[in-house]
Amino acid sequence: MINKTVKNVDEALIDVKDGITVMVGGFGLCGIPENIIAALVQKGVKNLTCISNNAGVDDFGLGLLLQKKQIKKMIASYVGENAEFERQMLSGELEVDLVPQGTLVTRCMAAGYGMPAIYTPAGVGTEVALGKESRKFTFNGIEKEYLLEYAFEADFAFVKAWKGDTAGNLIYRQTALNFNHAMAIGGKITIAEVEELVEPGELDPNFIHTPGIYVHRIFQGAHYEKRIEQRTTRKRG
Amino acid sequence: MLDKNGIAKRIAREVKDGYYVNLGIGIPTLVANFIPKGINVVLQSENGLLGMGPFPYEGEENADLINAGKQTITTLPGSVFFDSSLSFGMIRARKVNLTILGAMEVSERGDIANWKIPGKMVKGMGGAMDLVASAENIIVAMQHVNKAGESKLLKKCTLPLTGIRCVKKVVTEMAVLDILPQGGFKLIERAPGISTEQIRNATEGQLIIEGEIPEMVL
Numbered sequence: 488m489i490n491k492t493v494k495n496v497d498e499a500l501i502d503v504k505d506g507i508t509v510m511v512g513g514f515g516l517c518g519i520p521e522n523i524i525a526a527l528v529q530k531g532v533k534n535l536t537c538i539s540n541n542a543g544v545d546d547f548g549l550g551l552l553l554q555k556k557q558i559k560k561m562i563a564s565y566v567g568e569n570a571e572f573e574r575q576m577l578s579g580e581l582e583v584d585l586v587p588q589g590t591l592v593t594r595c596m597a598a599g600y601g602m603p604a605i606y607t608p609a610g611v612g613t614e615v616a617l618g619k620e621s622r623k624f625t626f627n628g629i630e631k632e633y634l635l636e637y638a639f640e641a642d643f644a645f646v647k648a649w650k651g652d653t654a655g656n657l658i659y660r661q662t663a664l665n666f667n668h669a670m671a672i673g674g675k676i677t678i679a680e681v682e683e684l685v686e687p688g689e690l691d692p693n694f695i696h697t698p699g700i701y702v703h704r705i706f707q708g709a710h711y712e713k714r715i716e717q718r719t720t721r722k723r724g
Numbered sequence: 725m726l727d728k729n730g731i732a733k734r735i736a737r738e739v740k741d742g743y744y745v746n747l748g749i750g751i752p753t754l755v756a757n758f759i760p761k762g763i764n765v766v767l768q769s770e771n772g773l774l775g776m777g778p779f780p781y782e783g784e785e786n787a788d789l790i791n792a793g794k795q796t797i798t799t800l801p802g803s804v805f806f807d808s809s810l811s812f813g814m815i816r817a818r819k820v821n822l823t824i825l826g827a828m829e830v831s832e833r834g835d836i837a838n839w840k841i842p843g844k845m846v847k848g849m850g851g852a853m854d855l856v857a858s859a860e861n862i863i864v865a866m867q868h869v870n871k872a873g874e875s876k877l878l879k880k881c882t883l884p885l886t887g888i889r890c891v892k893k894v895v896t897e898m899a900v901l902d903i904l905p906q907g908g909f910k911l912i913e914r915a916p917g918i919s920t921e922q923i924r925n926a927t928e929g930q931l932i933i934e935g936e937i938p939e940m941v942l
Contacts, residue, residue: 514772514792516794564850565847583846585848587850588808589812590853609816609857610857649788661786661789662772664805664807665772665807668809696807713787717790717793718785719779719795720781720784720796721779
């Protein structure tokens, strides 16, 4: 079996440089690669283009990179939880491309499927469609307009999984799966951090989400905070 | 006049047995509390879950288990997790029967605006554009007028659009209205204590009234 293990996060990010384009998994703060984000802050790489559904909160997730002004451009679907983000966007320091969530994830997926583009109806008739090619298709008896959207070309994908083996096979937990799988398959170089790293043969091949062929480097992360963004509960009884 | 729970309760009557339903943030989320016993529905959360359960008991919150509003939730027997690309796949492929979402403005031809106020609020569209572009049945839960008393049911939306010609029904604190395929808000029901005249005054878009309009039964 090919061994994808690296010693630690620093070895995993050895060739990460200024100006690259990266996919960062997670939905809100759920399933984000906490160790990789912390190491990017430490390393101080700048002018990053980040493809991620959200931009974290002010003091966690991608918000940490925003605070240090390491992000040049953000490609996301929803950025409402972050005041520093809004400030940088309105002042023009940060370039922002807002993309419908389904389009965003499918552009990641398409890269992993080897398809340069997709057609989607999301955004037809809105400002999202400005400057984009469109085409009408009759599909299942309904004629509709679709937008041509291109697969992302990301130098790296940074993802977080629950369990992984040294061959790079990944299993995610509950809704922490979210964008992580599509990004794991969509990156040119995919780096996965996992809560538990095991030997090949320990994961049931019937229940693997991302085949290791898509994963280039894997390491076991440490000190997961797993912060909850909206703590909602009900009373007992 | 209905409060938020009243709007949610009225919309819950549109939910049919066997439906897969996607609920947006705000009033739509409340609809889950009013689905009648005996009506079996499965709630889809677009971050990757079918079979969304209630909030967890205090102390049982789990950071790995949230809904699209980033709230901690639970699963139910038969729940399933999947990745975001499949989640929007089932939305585009019209496997989700009903989408309920909020809006800032709706037009008489079914256009909806709910993601951006230029110069004031730019949070992003999230999954709303994907949902409205593909869903077969879209119900909007919204206030009939804004804080300044101006109608939000318009001839033409003034805010950046989320989707075009997609909304089928609108439920507000004052009324239930269908949007006709040829355009226009057809008044279906009045909220308790609200007159047809009050609805007419609060609706800028074309309002179609045919015969006696019943008061809604909640």
